[in-house]
Amino acid sequence: MIAEAGLIALWLAAGLALLQFALGAVGVRFGREDYYAAIRPVAVAQGALVAISFLLLIVLFLRSDMSVALVVKNSASVKPLLYKFAGTWGNHEGSMLLWVTVMGMAGACIALFERSLKVKTLVTTLAAQAFISLGFYAFLLVSSNPFERMFPVPPDGQGLNPLLQDPGLAFHPPTLYFGYVGLSVAFSFAVGAMITSDVGPAFARAMRPWVLGAWIFLTLGITAGSYWAYYELGWGGWWFWDPVENASLMPWLAATALLHSVTVLATRDGLRAWTVMLAVVAFSMSMIGTFLVRSGILTSVHAFAVDPERGSFILALLAIYIGGAMALFALRVGTVKEGTRFELVSREGALVANNLLLSAILGIVFVGTLYPLVVEALTNEKLSVGPPYFNLASGPVALILVAIMAVGPLLRWRRDSAKTLLNRISIPIVITAGALFLLVLLTTSMSVLSLLGMALAAGIAVASLAPLWKRNLRRTPLHTYGMVIAHFGIAVALVGMASESSFTEERLVAAKPGDEITLNKWKLKFEAIEPVAGPNWTALEARMTVQYENGNITEIAPQNRMFASAQTQTSEAALLTRWNGQLYVVLGDGDAEGRWQIRTWWKPFVTLIWYGGILVALGGTLALVGRLRRKYLQRKQKEYAELVL
């Protein structure tokens, strides 16, 4: 019964989305303002119903209801509860339902809490939101029903992909989806504002929390995904420019650009058309990301044809949304005035540079990711585009971008002079030059890119704190702290990246129990190898003791896991974190003579990469809280003033 109830809730939600769209479209088109009042409750009801549908799917997974096909394919009765729960969205249908659920709930939030936007723009926004949801409802109900029953009922399910059975990954997809959906809300706002010709500071202030929220989730999602790949895949890399990674990076780049341009629009009423354009691009990128990951096109262009119905459906949705958005933009951009103009040397000037460079990087990643697919589709020849291309093409642009990031916050709005600017950033410049000098002098193994990255990071770290210099720290607004922390986080991450790529040491050995391995200042002793068993896996575990210089002796135990249900092997690396880096040990296969392949790395300061990412997200969160609080206080003040008058 639960499955049927879920399906009914989904159908009802889809019906309400259609109603929401119709109310908005007819209301705005024919000026029926009596329709406006109805759209808020409809949006709230739609959000509630789709949430119920998703909750029921979770219940089915938790109860291991093997009469539901989706549960059979993606779960098993002997599986930790957490992964039964996470298994709900660890598959195609479930993740699509999660997407549309988050979207419906976001619509409900707008309907409940957005008060400052013009009513007509708000109604159009909700209609646009419902229109996007409708595509996903159709997709779910027509070609990927998550509640489909299975007959005869099998005794047990097939289990979740072992690689996904990890706490980090359990929450990685929802995090990214919150980000993607946040961008879809920003897009809906842009559509609303374009249709009602209301692109201005009020629109920017209404959209900003959603962009910020989406950006925070995307930042966290990418950071978590990178750390997951690092410790779970067992080869010690944190970013491979893999198409799946790029699919999540592209929306982030667009969102970062949008976040900065929306600030110009909100504060200075400039960059109107550009901001709307970026909202369209950011949403398009999140759709393309979903398409790339979900359609199977990445395994091979030909894998796409294996399940053509689904692939074509997503492709059609993509064409309608992006094509529609671009067409709307082309039609309406004429009515959007570019807004206030400004000098080259000004805060706005730096933000424009930020936007253009981010867009350039986005373009490079986009071309690098999709070009091999295009070539394969056209000529049947396969091409690989990987780290050498992306590092070379986007690395230098990224360095210029972070240099501008250091300068931007120190510039005044509207107009500033290059001379006083140079004065203000003299200390960071000296620090950068000094760091560069020392690094060239003392190190031998650094590439030009890491050398410049590390030196620049030192300067940026100082420059990012400069906006707090000589200010009353208690009266500094929260969002300024947010910016400072986020920019500082970029410097921290940059140090981690440069250090990891320059100073990592690797040792590969075939060792017998009793052997010792030395790596940098580490002494590792391979004590024994033992079988161990978990709830749904068995493993071989290497017991090792490790010591850094003359420090404490610690035990570590890398494993080689075998999952019974999926017949797959994963290696569980052992990681030991010190303040100055991480020791990374992987157990490989054994040979006939009782020796085991052991792969070890010492990665100095590698953890800074993810700490940096967390700082960036934290900065975003502070900015979001600060902005929302200010908005709330202003509204209270206004209400109070109206009351008194």
Next chain:
Amino acid sequence: MRYLVFFIFLTAAWSAAAQTGLPPAPYANQQLADPAKEAAASELMEELRCLKCQSQSIADSNAPMAGDMRSQVRERIAAGETPEQIRNWLIDRYGNWVTYDPPVTPMTWPLWIAPIFMLIAAAWLARGRFRRKKDKS
């Protein structure tokens, strides 16, 4: 007699090796003694695709074929070949799919021209914007 035993052992060992059907790959998981050569080899290995895996370099893969390729790379580097020679040899064997660093050919030039094009487009956009401003003031 001793020779006979040794001979029997040898044939037994040989046939056991033949049964697995795999050529021995001594350097699949063994580093070169010379750190400079090992560094050159590992840099190249990270830029070669494991043909049996999804999005993994041969340095990161546990697949037997990746192990063979690693061994080939290390042996050839040890023998004095340059990384570029080895890469080209692999491209001849497996096509451009094997290298993550796409070679500049008529088919890949749009890929390599793209970053330059992006930067020019960005500069042009920025220039237009600021110049119009100056004309007005």
